[in-house]
Amino acid sequence: MYKGSCNCGGVTFTVAGDLAPPSACHCGQCRKQSGHFWVSAGAEDEVLSVTDSGTLRWYAASDIAKRGFCGTCGAFLFWKNPDESHTSVALGALEKPTGLAISRHIFTADKGDYYDLNDDLPKRAQ
Structure with a gap:
């Protein structure tokens, strides 16, 4: 079980299963969104549970992807292709x-x- 959250705690999530091997993405969008390269791991949607106090926002970053972030603290948490059955979660948001x-x-x-x-x-x- 993995647990994660944004900086302010408005968005929390758990992954009750395995994560795919983590990747470091160096694309321009990830660098601009995160301030450097972004490291994430994919979680099957059926094992990802998101609790949101109303602050989770989604930005349509391209024709194939949207990015989830907290509208209060700005933490970049998720990357999602709506046509796929998994969501990439920010490793920096996970508890150690x-x-x-x-x-x-x-x-x-x-x-x-x-x-x-x-x-x-x-x-x-x-």
Whole structure:
């Protein structure tokens, strides 16, 4: 069981199951939304439970994705393709210990010019 929340506690969530191996996304949207690259792991929708005090907001970021965030504190919590049966959850929002580790980097062609990727993890340009 994983538990997570935004900064102000207006949005909390639990994952009562496994998370997919975490990815670090370096796309321009994730960098702008989070302030750096964004690390998330997919949870099947059937095991993800969100409790919201009315502050959860969704932003249609593209034709295929929406991003969930707290309208009070601004914490970026979820990434969702409405056509898929899973939701990506922000690893930074999870309570420790998670026992998780980044498994790969994605959208590395779009990464910021102010950092390097010096680890041995798989890297996907798109």
